[in-house]
Amino acid sequence: MAVVDRMEKAANVRLMQIEINDLDGACIKVAGPVSDLESALAAGRELAGSMGASCVVDLISHPDARAMAAWNAPREFSPLIESDVVHFPKREFKELFVADQVPFAIGLIETQGLTGVIEAIDTACKAANVEVIGREKLGGGYITVIIKGDVAAVTAAVEAGKARVDGLGKLIAGHVIPRPSAAVLSLFGKV
Numbered sequence: 530m531a532v533v534d535r536m537e538k539a540a541n542v543r544l545m546q547i548e549i550n551d552l553d554g555a556c557i558k559v560a561g562p563v564s565d566l567e568s569a570l571a572a573g574r575e576l577a578g579s580m581g582a583s584c585v586v587d588l589i590s591h592p593d594a595r596a597m598a599a600w601n602a603p604r605e606f607s608p609l610i611e612s613d614v615v616h617f618p619k620r621e622f623k624e625l626f627v628a629d630q631v632p633f634a635i636g637l638i639e640t641q642g643l644t645g646v647i648e649a650i651d652t653a654c655k656a657a658n659v660e661v662i663g664r665e666k667l668g669g670g671y672i673t674v675i676i677k678g679d680v681a682a683v684t685a686a687v688e689a690g691k692a693r694v695d696g697l698g699k700l701i702a703g704h705v706i707p708r709p710s711a712a713v714l715s716l717f718g719k720v
Contacts, residue, residue, distance in 0.1 A: 530637060530675075530706065530713050531580070532573040533557055537710040539572035540565035544712040548602045549614040549667060554584075558600070563590050580702060612666045618715035631714065634707045635662075636683040638690045638700075639673040645698020649690035650674045656689035657682035662717060671701060680707045 536542055542561035549555050559569060570586045577584045592600075602615045638653065640646040650661060659678035666672050676686055684705050691703040706713065 530635070530709075530716065531704045532577050533716075534706045534710045534713045535576045536569035536573040537712040540568040542566060542569045544618055544715065546602060546618075547616040547716075549607075549616075555667075563588070580704070607668070616716060618712065619717065631708055632679075633677055633709075634680040634683040634705055635709045635713065636676045636678075636687040636706075637673055637702065637704045638676075638687060638694075639667075639671060639702045640694050640698040640700055641670045641672075642698025643670075643672055645694040645700070646672045646674055648697050649694045649700075650676070652693040653686035653690035657686040659683055659686045680705070 533544060533547070536557070536559060537544065540561065542559040542565055545558040545560055547555050547557050557573070559566065561569070566588050570588060574584055574586050604617070605613065605615045607614045636653070636659065638646065638649050640649060646664075653659060653674075653676060654661065657678065659676040659682050661674060662677045663675040664672065665675070676683060678686065687703045687705055691700055694700040
C-alpha cells in the first residue's frame, strides 16, 4: 500500500489491480500516460528499496489488447491464505486535491507469524487512539494489520507495535501513510 500511495502521489496514474504472487510479493498494475508511469514507477521503486524490498519494474508502452487476457487477472480467492489474491479498487476514486485530502493516516504492521501480529496490534491499540480497519494474510505466514487514526496516534501505535513483535514472530515492516492517496483508499470498502 505504501508503494501504491507513493506512485499515485508522484504522477497521474490509475490503480488497476494488485495481484499477490506465490513468492511473498505483489504485482501492482497501474495505467496512465507513459511519462507519468515512468515517474510513478521510479518513485515506487525508490520507496520499496528504502524499505528493504527488492522489486522488478516494467513499463509496457501501448500494450497490445490481445495480451490483456494474460495480464488482467480475474478475481481469485485462495483457501490456503483465506483471502483474495487479486485486489481491485473497491470504488471509483478521483484525484484528491489538498482541500479534499483525508485528515487521517493509515498504519501498517506486517509480520511473519500470527502471534507476533496479534501482540503487535494489541500493543498498538493500547498505545494510541487508533482503529483497526483490516487484516490481510499474504501467504508464507505473512500477515499485515492496517490501522487508522491521526498521524501522531498512528505513528505512536506503529512504533509500539513494531517493538512488541521481537521474539514472537518476525517483523517484516511497519509503515505510516499520512493522508493516504485515493488509490489506497479505494482498496478498502469504507474507511
